[in-house]
Structure formats: C-alpha cells, structure tokens
Amino acid sequence: SKQYNIAVLAGDGIGPEVMAEAVKVLQVVADKFQFGINLTPALIGGAAIDATGEPLPPQTLSVCQQSDAILFGSVGGPKWTGLAPDKQPERGSLLPLRKTFDLFCNLRPGQIYPAFADLSPLHPRVSSLGMDVLCVRELTGGIYFGEKGRSDSDAFDTQRYSVAEIERIAKVAFEAAQKRSNKVTSIDKANVLQTSILWRETVERIANGYPDVTLEHMYIDNAAMQLIRSPQQFDVLLCDNLFGDILSDEIAAIAGSLGLLPSASLNASGFGLYEPAGGSAPDIAGKGIANPVAQILSAALMLRYSFGEEAAASAIEQAVRHCLEQHIVTRDIDPKSTYGTAAVGAAIVATL
C-alpha cells in the first residue's frame, strides 16, 4: 500500500494543540482508506529559535526535503516580535520554505457557510447572499523576492514578473475555475504598473485555452471595495504575491471564521505546504479552546493535492461539515459552545 512521508511542523501558540487533532484525523483516514503515513515532527518558528537560534533550522529543512508534504501549524508570538524582520518566526520560516520548494501557488478558499453567515462581519443583506471564493496567489515572485536594498537616506524594492511565472499561476486559476463556477477575476493595477500590464496580457493569452471560463480584470483598489460590497460576485481570484497577501486576508475577515480556513502552497510537482489561514493566537494558546478545523482541513487539502487521495480528503471535509451542522464547534464559532479543541477533533474522528 502507498506510504506518505509528512513533515509535521506544529510551531508556536495554538499550533501544537490543533496539530494534535489533525494528526488523529490523518491516522483514522489512513486506516480507513488504506494508505500509510509516516509523520516526522520538526521544530519551526519561535520554538525553533528558542532551541537553535534559527526559525528554520537545517535539521528541519532536511526533514522537509525527505518528506512528500509539509503539514504546518502556525508560528510567531509576542516573545519574538523584537527580532530583525528576517529572523522573525513567520517571515523567517515561511519565505525560505516557499523559495526552497518553489511553492509558487497558494490556494486560499474563503467561504461564508450559510449556517454560520452570522459569523461574517458583513451585513446580513450581503452575507446572506453567500461567498465562495478561491484566492489563487502567486507565492514565489513579485516584490517579495525582487532586488531590494537601502542606504541611510532611501530604500527600494523591486517587483519583477516573467511571462513564465504569470503563465503557470494563471493556469492553476483557470483549472481551478473549471472545477468550480467557471469564472476568474484577475487582480492587477494595470493603470499604474508595468508588471500588471504584462500580467493582464499574459492572463488574457492563457484564458484563450479555457474558453469555458469567463475572465474579468479588476484593479486591486476596486477589488478591495467589491469584496466588501458584493463578495458573491467572485469565484476564483487570481493575484500576484502582494495583492494576494492583502486580498486573501480581506477574504478571511469577510468569512469571519479564521478558525475554519485552510490553505495550500504548492509547487509544480505536487509537493506542498499546508497550513491554517489564521495565526498562532498566543492569547488562547494552551487553553484547549482553539479551533482545530482549519488545521484538519489543511490536512485534507494535503491528501487531495499532494497525495491524490481524493476520497480521504472528501471524507474529512464531509465529517467537518457534519460537525459544523451539529453545532459541534469551538467558541470562536459559537460563544455559547462548550466544546474544546480535543472534543471537536474527537467528534470529527468519530464521524469518520
């Protein structure tokens, strides 16, 4: 039977607690769908800084290199905010992992679940229309990785995109749209940026290969506005690295349920890093009340995208949906709920 090697990087804050539940879920579906999983934990983020001085120690990198996918918890916390930017837990672990494994494609689904529309900070007249978007974000290019520098009197950053970089992320967006509602909204600032003009031209050319998918272009400023006014108009959002960073968090805010949102960061050969959209939430860490759903759904995405175990992925997603419908949720979803992290994890396991 198939055997998958998974690097388990639980990290800081609520990371370890929610990871424990995701691991239980993985073990159950591995049994049920008859594949083997081989979990190797490794230090990352603040925990790694405390132990080794570095947010991404060589030992961790080598565990990742020997794995078929990375299941990532969350990193960061008040203890490490004083460090220089590139030594900080988040930036110092995520950016080098993305670059090392060429994880050019970030997928961030964002939904308003009808049963939980009231979680959304949007007005019921808007949230009742629903939202079901997939933000496809370019993750290894643009202003994040371009030439940068500074002197005493000024500083600069360069945003650079090649046609090839735009093509490969655009294809992902169109293919995703074909499995969803056949619409791609490409985000740019083509009235100001040369990279955006190239982006728009390239996306239009790629769109010709997907005649069943409707393409529209939208300026980033307008998109930031439209997401709030009528999020139901969107299906797939195609964004460069910086615009995707901003809009995917805006989408998460609109969904109103950070604790439910997973994300996937993939390379061309199916290797990926899977993590909850939310952060390490140091304020509630260790209390057993963190929502494990985003971590569990991240594991489901791993099964789907890196291992092709669609049945197991869907089973997890269905079990999660079932528990949500039964109101077996942590208190970020329903303040009156008495379920903690482990109880929600156990309910999902039991459903499976």
Next chain:
Amino acid sequence: SKQYNIAVLAGDGIGPEVMAEAVKVLQVVADKFQFGINLTPALIGGAAIDATGEPLPPQTLSVCQQSDAILFGSVGGPKWTGLAPDKQPERGSLLPLRKTFDLFCNLRPGQIYPAFADLSPLHPRVSSLGMDVLCVRELTGGIYFGEKGRSDSDAFDTQRYSVAEIERIAKVAFEAAQKRSNKVTSIDKANVLQTSILWRETVERIANGYPDVTLEHMYIDNAAMQLIRSPQQFDVLLCDNLFGDILSDEIAAIAGSLGLLPSASLNASGFGLYEPAGGSAPDIAGKGIANPVAQILSAALMLRYSFGEEAAASAIEQAVRHCLEQHIVTRDIDPKSTYGTAAVGAAIVATL
C-alpha cells in the same frame, strides 16, 4: 477682500452635474463670508480626449498653474477603456497633475454616520460602533513613480522611498491626529519590504516629536482584515501610495456611502486638488440623481486647506449634516428618497 482663483475641472459622467451644485454652494459662502472666487472651467479626462486627444491638455494645465486650487469632478467611462493605460482619462489626468504640483499628501476621510449606519455593508454589531478614520496617503512616490520597464519576457516596477518623502507625509498624519483622536496607525509590510522597514523607522522617529499621539504599526494584510472586523479602532491611517490606494477604497466601501466622501490632495505650499472619492458613475450620468455631497464637501476641504477659510468650510459641512439629518438625500443614500442632485444642492444652499 480676498480673491481665490479656482480651476474647475468637471470631467466626465456625473462630474458636470455635481460640480454645478458645488459651484452654487461656493458662490453662496463667498458672499456670506466675504471673499471673492474666480472660477475657470477647463477640459479634463474623457471630455478632454474627445476635444483635444489628450486627457490633460496643455491649456488645462496652464489654467491649473494660474489657479490657487483645483476643484476636480470625476473622469472616465466605458468610451475610453480601450485606450493605452497612460492615455486613459483617470490615470492620464490624475497622475500628471499629482506629479506636476507635487501633491504628495492625499487625505481621505471615511465615516460611518450614525444616522446612516445601515448604508454600511458591515453587520450592525460592527457598524453601530461607528467608524471615523482619516486615511493619509503618500501620493507622489513609491511604486507609482519608480523606475519601471518591460521586455517581451518580463516586466518590473520599483518602489523607492526616501527618508524625506516619508518624513513629510508622516508629519501630516501626526498633525492631523492631534486635531482628532491622537492615534496614528502606520501601515507597512516591514516583514518583507526594505521600503517598509525604512518607513517604520522614519515614522517612529517623527513620532518622537508628537508625544501626545499614540503610534502603532500594522501590516497591510492585517489592516485589510482589521478594517472589516473593527473599523472603530482606527483614527488616522498613514499609508504609502499603493497601500493607501487600496485601504482608502476599502474604507469607502465600509462607509457604504461613496457619494458622501470627499478627498484632498495637497502640496507643501497649500495648493491642492479636491475631488469626490467616487468615480464618474456613467450609468447614472445625466439623470439628475447623482449625489452632489462628495463634490460639495470637496469644495469645503478646498476652503479649509488651500484658502484657510475655516468658517466657510465648517458652514458647508454643517449645512450638509443638517440636510442629511433632515433626510434630504439622493437615492444612493435612501432608495425611497425623491430628491435629485439639484434639489439636494438647493437644500444645502438654502440651509447656508
């Protein structure tokens, strides 16, 4: 008595209709507060393209150069979207005007008016807490104006900021905060961008001169999220050109009343361009139903910032507030209202 020369660039779409009301209001306050105004209309945007082939003809530029301020309507429409980016009405008029007059400082207030909280697309549990923010956006630097270029296979844009550029916009933000609620939230992406690190350091240094103002830093992605989750936490937002473009439109969406929001773009000597935050709204142009309030409030900002006519500016703002309270509003504010553009303008004039 004092005499002010004003370039009146009404532009496209609803621009001319709403400008007509702002001009009436200006004439009334000029009489009442005993100063003279000298209005010189000139072509801009699509109207200028149609007449001269250029969105900002030399003749218009020279009118602006001979004026003490520019009152700008709005530009753009479907007729001109096929043009090359730098020939388009919006970009082709606004960017060169900003650069020519060194309008480095853009002020965009955004409010949820308690009486109209329901206009906001936010949930009443959020919008009832109110929002009253001022977005201070750097407008002549950053990635908008840095070196850019492209080849067949790639393109680049450069974001560059000097300490001097950051200092001057930061001072505006701190001074504005002193007249408001004494809080500045400076927006950056200091975990990724060198320009943001310089931005953060410089803003911190300037903050030392304003010990009564609280400074906090926030990453752009988090700010895009926090504005939706709890906009009442913000007072003054200090942003670079690109982040300010995005957040000021996000704020406008949250306010839910584009037709009420003015903006000011200023240089160091008090010269400024004043325009509604909304666009040319071609779909409702010529119907006499556009909201003139944003244009009228833009005129008030002109009186305050470029002419120092605080009493006249406040009088306009009070008259506008009075009419809003009396529900003398266009249908973007209240769909059941029967007041049109001219009726709302006349009511504001009558109140004055």
